[in-house]
Amino acid sequence: MQIQGVLQRQLELRHQQRRHRSLSVPTAVHDFSGNDYLGLSQHPQVRDAFQQGVQQWGTGSGSSPLVAGYQTPHAYLRRQLSEWLERDNVLLFSSGFGANQCTMRALAPLYGRVLLDRLSHASLLDGVREQRHWKRFAHNDAVHAKKLLNPDATNLIVTESLFSMDGDSAPLHELAALDADLWVDDAHGLGIVGVDGRSAASQLSQTQGPLITATFGKALGVMGAALVGTDSVIDYLVNYGREFIYSTAFPAAQAVAVSAAIKIVQSAEGARLRQQLDTNVALFSELTERVNIPLGTSQHAIQTLVVGSDANVMNIGVALNSQGFKCGTIRPPTVPEGTARLRITLTAQHKEADIRAFVAALADCYQRLTETEVV
Numbered sequence: 015m016q017i018q019g020v021l022q023r024q025l026e027l028r029h030q031q032r033r034h035r036s037l038s039v040p041t042a043v044h045d046f047s048g049n050d051y052l053g054l055s056q057h058p059q060v061r062d063a064f065q066q067g068v069q070q071w072g073t074g075s076g077s078s079p080l081v082a083g084y085q086t087p088h089a090y091l092r093r094q095l096s097e098w099l100e101r102d103n104v105l106l107f108s109s110g111f112g113a114n115q116c117t118m119r120a121l122a123p124l125y126g127r128v129l130l131d132r133l134s135h136a137s138l139l140d141g142v143r144e145q146r147h148w149k150r151f152a153h154n155d156a157v158h159a160k161k162l163l164n165p166d167a168t169n170l171i172v173t174e175s176l177f178s179m180d181g182d183s184a185p186l187h188e189l190a191a192l193d194a195d196l197w198v199d200d201a202h203g204l205g206i207v208g209v210d211g212r213s214a215a216s217q218l219s220q221t222q223g224p225l226i227t228a229t230f231g232k233a234l235g236v237m238g239a240a241l242v243g244t245d246s247v248i249d250y251l252v253n254y255g256r257e258f259i260y261s262t263a264f265p266a267a268q269a270v271a272v273s274a275a276i277k278i279v280q281s282a283e284g285a286r287l288r289q290q291l292d293t294n295v296a297l298f299s300e301l302t303e304r305v306n307i308p309l310g311t312s313q314h315a316i317q318t319l320v321v322g323s324d325a326n327v328m329n330i331g332v333a334l335n336s337q338g339f340k341c342g343t344i345r346p347p348t349v350p351e352g353t354a355r356l357r358i359t360l361t362a363q364h365k366e367a368d369i370r371a372f373v374a375a376l377a378d379c380y381q382r383l384t385e386t387e388v389v
């Protein structure tokens with residue numbers, strides 16, 4: 015390849031920084047790293063729905079939605095989401111990354127100013143980077159966001175509901191009260207936040223929060239995403255959203271599976287799963303406090319232990335892995351410099367004994383592997 019030398023140099027840089035990433039199939043027995051918060055990816059009804067969907071609709075949609083890829087299960091899923099989240103309309107995407115990037119690219123140029131929380135997901139940032147009129151506000155700081163508004167223009171404020179790398183919650187009501195349209199990326203909140211799992215949609219009306227990103231690959235246990243919003247926004251995206259227009263629709267069978275997952279989230283079983291998840295989070299917090307592990311402030315499924323140095327976080331991750339536990343080892347540039355961390359996720363499926371064993375292993379590895387360095 016003509017760019018072989020350039021590739022080598024860039025990769026060498028990553029190695030020197032100890033930030034080289036590579037793929038591996040997990041071998042740990044106990045997973046504390048995924049986003050399948052309710053365990054729905056293994057739920058019999060979701061699995062059956064996917065299988066039956068494949069029997070009826072085949073494995074692929076065959077084309078983009080505006081050609082022939084939009085089928086009855088996609089239409090059903092859109093209606094189901096719009097009723098559940100009490101929003102006018104819904105557009106489906108193959109991934110949350112695509113939904114965010116598409117929507118940002120299509121809508122940002124229409125606003126006088128776009129403001130993003132400093133810790134917003136890469137998919138939102140990638141969509142806005144090419145714009146000139148965007149700024150970041152301090153994390154979860156509605157006062158700072160207010161200062162950055164352009165009073166002579168239309169403003170869009172973008173945040174996550176539950177932050178993916180910190181697990182803390184955005185001040186949705188304070189942001190919604192500002193003179194701007196609010197877009198909430200609900201990737202990690204949907205399905206688990208609130209008594210009903212409706213997360214941002216249960217906290218804000220459509221007028222307060224007219225745009226929501228819903229993803230299907232986390233608490234819903236499948237894959238894909240939706241942009242949920244007003245009729246006019248969805249109509250606009252159907253006509254101007256390039257990733258939507260020029261990409262093959264996800265399989266109808268997948269839509270059938272997502273619909274089954276939503277039904278579980280809405281049911282009494284969904285409420286029980288959320289309750290179990292909360293119980294597991296509370297147990298984890300209590301046990302870690304007892305052994306002086308300084309977690310972040312999250313009260314949700316995503317828990318973080320900021321370690322500081324890249325080397326330490328990797329060493330702890332490897333040591334935990336050798337004891338049969340997997341949790342996320344997150345380094346810059348995914349998180350700010352000097353804040354490398356363990357990203358630990360709890361699910362409704364974790365057993366009490368697993369959580370106790372994990373905290374014991376975590377305490378051992380954390381104390382052993384950070385004692386040489388001030389954190």
Ligand SMILES: Cc1ncc(COP(=O)(O)O)c(C=O)c1O
Pocket residue numbers: 108109110111112114135137174178199201202229230231238239
């Ligand atoms: C906050 C947030 N938004 C969007 C995405 C992208 O969603 P997907 O995995 O469906 O592409 C993620 C993925 O991790 C995320 O954490």
